Amino acid sequence: MRHNLKRRKGRRLKRHEHLVTLATMPSGPNATIPSATSPAPPKVPALDNTFGAIQLGTFVGLIVYGITLHQYYRYVRSYPGDSRVLKGLVLVIVLLETWTTVLSMHTCYYYLTTNYFHPEALENGVWSLNLLPVSSAVVMLAAQSFFARRVWILGRGFRPLVVVVSVLCVAEFAFFAAASTEAFTQYSFAKFSHYTWLVSTGFTLAMAADWVLMFVLIYILHSNRTGFQSTDSMIDLMILYTVNTGVLTGIVDLLSVIFAFYAPQHLIYIALGIVGKKLYATTLLAALNSRNSLKTHGQKKSPYGYSMSREPVSTRNGHRIGSTSSDEASPAVFQLQVVGSGGRPSAGSAPDYKAKEDNLHDVV
DSSP states (O other): OHHHHHHHHHHHHHHHHHHHHHHHSOOSTTOOOOOTTSOOOOOOOOOTTTHHHHHHHHHHHHHHHHHHHHHHHHHHHHOTTSOHHHHHHHHHHHHHHHHHHHHHHHHHHIIIIITTTOGGGGGBOOHHHHHHHHHHHHHHHHHHHHHHHHHHHHOGGGHHHHHHHHHHHHHHHHHHHHHHHHHHHSOBHHHHGGGHHHHHHHHHHHHHHHHHHHHHHHHHHHTTOOSOHHHHHHHHHHHHHHHHHHHHHHHHHHHHHHHHHHOTTSSHHHHHHHHHHHHHHHHHHHHHHHHHHHHHHTSSOOTTSOOOOOOOSEEETTEEESOOOTTTOOOOOOOOOOOTTOOOOOOOOHHHHHHHHHHHHHHO
16 A cells, blocks of 8 residues: 555656656757757856956057047037148048947957857967057057157257167057057967067057157147246146157056056957057047147246236336236247257347247147
8 A cells, every 4th residue: 555655646746757858858949859969058257357457458449439429529620721731631540430439349349249159269369369569559650759749849859769760669659569460460469468568568668658748748848838827837838748648558558558468368458559549540639639728828827827828028107017817918029049059048129029929829
């Protein structure tokens, strides 16, 4: 009797397990029945410091790209009289920025959408990612050539340094081009990790060129103070523009060098490179668009806290000579005469001031 009860319970249990199996099996015309020999799905590695970093870099790069487009719109509207060469340089940089933005977006879509469940594809490079170094180097070279031209025009005594900077920029482009070539040759990230020194060297050369240009521009502007408050205040503002355009790119390049050298297995240096490269176009357009604001701030209060009001030259019988009301004030004029030996320029005459001011705003 007991034996029959056990047999009945066993049959009920097997029938229940069979019903559960049928309920959990996939249904439909394309459904496949899993077998005991089917392989387990591959485990997807953590992507936080690899393609997740590239995605974050692309997001930040898109924000900077939007700022660049806004700066380009302002430039086209505000400076229609610029030379064709300068307009062409700005247009080429904006087009290259668009191209590199497409490359970084395609990289994210390829790895995180198209091959989201194919971990084997995450081990190899893709053409868009491989083209990023050389494409970014072209943008950096174009922007650096503009700032090198500023130093060439402003300081005759610093032209040998401009030649040195030019050599650094060409070498920088060569290292990034070699990195792109090796990326196509060494198909996997594991093999390319032995060639990340090309990227770190390129960023090092770019950082060196940026810092040399920044310090030379600061020295040239600081050594040409005339003693007039409006002139010196405008030079102070120009120094702030120079520092802002040089320090930010230098910091990002330094971080890219550190991560490419000490963590080549991660892709954080690529994310920093995406952001840093886009800063070059933004700083270039910011420098070009600052020309009108420099003229305006030459006779108004600077947003940085410097007094930009014009001071009288002298007084006679208690009345100020040369002072005007804020509504009738003419643009501040000054002389910018660069002396190769570091000597101070002479005060000069008012017509000379006006001529040098126009030349300065053409250079900025």
